[in-house]
Amino acid sequence: MIQTIDLRGRTLSPAELLAAVPRSLTDVSAAMDVAAELIEDVRARGGAALYDQAERLDRVRPDHIRVPASHLTEALAQLTPEVRSAIDETIRRVRRASEAQVPPLRTTTIADGARITQRWQPIDRVGLYVPGGKAVYPSSVVMNVVPAQVAGVAHIALASPPQSHFGGRVHPTILAVAALLGVDEVYAMGGAGAVGAFAYGVADLGLDPVQLVTGPGNVYVAAAKRLVRGQTGIDAEAGPTDILVIADSGANPEFVAADLVSQAEHDELAAAVLVTDSVALAQNVEARLRELAASTTHSERVTAALSGPQSALVLVDDLAAAAAFSNAFGPEHLEIQTGDTDAVLANIRNAGAIFVGPHSPVSLGDYSAGSNHVLPTGGQSRFSSGLGAYTFLRPQQVVHYDKNALREVAGNIAALSDAEALPAHGDAVRARFAGE
Template sequence: MIQTIDLRGTRPTPAELLAAVPRAATSVTVASDVAAALIDDVRARGEAALLDQAERLDRVRPAHVRVPASEIAEAVAGLDPAVRTAIEETIRRVRIASAAQVPPRVTTTIADGAVITQRWQPVNRVGLYVPGGKAVYPSSVVMNVVPAQVAGVSSLALASPPQSDHAGRVHPTILAVAGLLGVHEIYAMGGAGAVGAFAYGVPGLGLDPVQLVTGPGNVYVAAAKRLVRGVTGIDSEAGPTDILVIADAAADPRLVAADLVSQAEHDELAAAVLVTDSAPLAAAVSAHLAELATTTTHSVRVTAALSGPQSAIVLVDDLAAAAAFSNAFGPEHLEIQTADPQAVLARIDNAGAIFLGAYSPVSLGDYVAGSNHVLPTGGQARFSSGLGAYTFLRPQQVVDYGREALLAVAGHIAALSAAEALPAHGDAVTARFSAGAEG
């Protein structure tokens, strides 16, 4: 079912490792043309385009795109008590972890009368995307909303696809969690069209453009986020999920297999990768995967994901080689199930979130660990990070020099401006000290 990549006895270069990394055949680039057409349609026709797209792509035409307050209140009232308790605990934990991500304001005195203040300013308005295709993700509401609130974002709009099973409404559990968090600007819209609506606004709906779009989604959502970047900010191109497990002979193959399946059930394009220096463990995990794939609830989806080119069992000579492969892969979720996880962790540079030991499965991070589950996928952890309070903050340097402090460096400014053939830069400083400049 799952392919095996045997790198034992080789010393691949960084470029060769990148080439050996398994990836899904469908990329964001392939989805770009479709996403661009959907965005252009929303820009041209607004609400009518969103309704038509819902009917075509979500198989239902919502009665209204903007969700009435009455529907949100109804969803909150109808939320299952056990789910509400779990959500409230998740909110509490994510709020604690997010608060730790807000950097303090720092003031630095460079010289007498020369002060630089580093402040972190939140964006004012954010569009939060919560997927709703093959599964429902109330946990993603928490992961998007809570860090934005902690950062101080004042205006939050949330979008999630209309559900054919709920008469074209946003899934009631998503509405309920949004209501619990105080988010009342909610839209029944999904996919690339929703991202375009956030970026450009839809005047007919009272939807103003946002400064930042965050949240996971399918490959078309990821493509849309790439297309609107520059018009608005994005967190990352969070597409189909992936998990990479580094394990040695000390790992329990049943647990490794269970964790790989837990992410494979998200999507046929989900990537599940085991990297190990133990051939017996690899064989045992493969056997457990074959069994689980036939018995798990979403068997067809899991089998497709595990059989795809994006999933593999990778054999390496040692754990140093395993870490090197993981760094090249840049996993969204990295589990380290080895006799000494900390030793392997010391070699890891690139990962969205890291889970250490047998009792820190990715499922924990998906829900109540306190960490955020909106993470970079498709190898983007090699250069970007997951969602956090910092995502919604912009560092700004505030410069405050007095007269004598500026005079002390005026000569340096004049010299540098002359060297760059930009004399007006120096003139702007010396003008402050010329005769009559201070009236």
């Protein structure tokens, strides 16, 4: 069912490691043309395009794109006590973890009368996307909204696809969590069209353009984010989820297999990878995967994900080689289930979120750890990070020099401006000392 990649006895270069990494055949660029058409349609026809796209792609024509306040109130009133309690606790934990991500104001004195202050300013307006395809993600509302609020974002808009099972409304649990968090600007729109609406605005809906679009989504959402980047900021081109587990002979194969299946149930394109130096563990995990895939609720989806080219059992010589492979893979979720977790962790550079030990499964991070589950997928953790309060903050340097401090470097400025053939730069400084 799941392929085995045997890298034992081989010394691989960084390029060879990258080539050995299992990946989905999905290519974001293949969705670009469709995403571009949907975005241009929204730019040209505004709300009418969003209604038509919902009818065609979501199989329902909503009564409203902008969700009425009454829908939010009704949804919150219908939220079960058990789910509300779980969401309240998740909000509390994510808020506490997010607060630690806001850097303090810091002033550095360069010389007498010369100082630079590093400050972090929140983005004024953001658009948060919450998917609603194969599953419903009220937890993603928390993961998007809470860090934005902690960062001090003044205006938050949220979009999620209309649901045919709910008469074209956004899923009520998503609406309830939005209401619980005080978000009242919610739109029943999905996919590339929603990203385009956020980026360019929709005047007839009263939807103003945003400065940043965040949140996970399918390949068309990822393509749309790539297309609007520059018009607005994006967090990352999120695609199908992935998990990589580094485990040794002491790991519990039941735990490892269960965690691989937990991510495989998201999507047929989800990647589930075990990297181990133990053949026995790999064999035991493979046997357990067959059993779990056959019995789990989303059996067909899980089997497809585990059988795909993006999933694998990878055999390596030792845990140092396992860490090197993981760094090349750049997992969204990395689990370390080894005897000496600190030694493995010391060699890890690239990962969206890291779950250490047998009792820190990815499911914990998806819901209740306090960490954020909006993370870079498809190897993007090699160059980007997960969502956090810092995502919604921009560092700014505030420079303040008095006259004497400027005089001290005036000669240096003149010399460098002349060397670059930009003499007016030096003249701008000399003007401040004319007549002296």
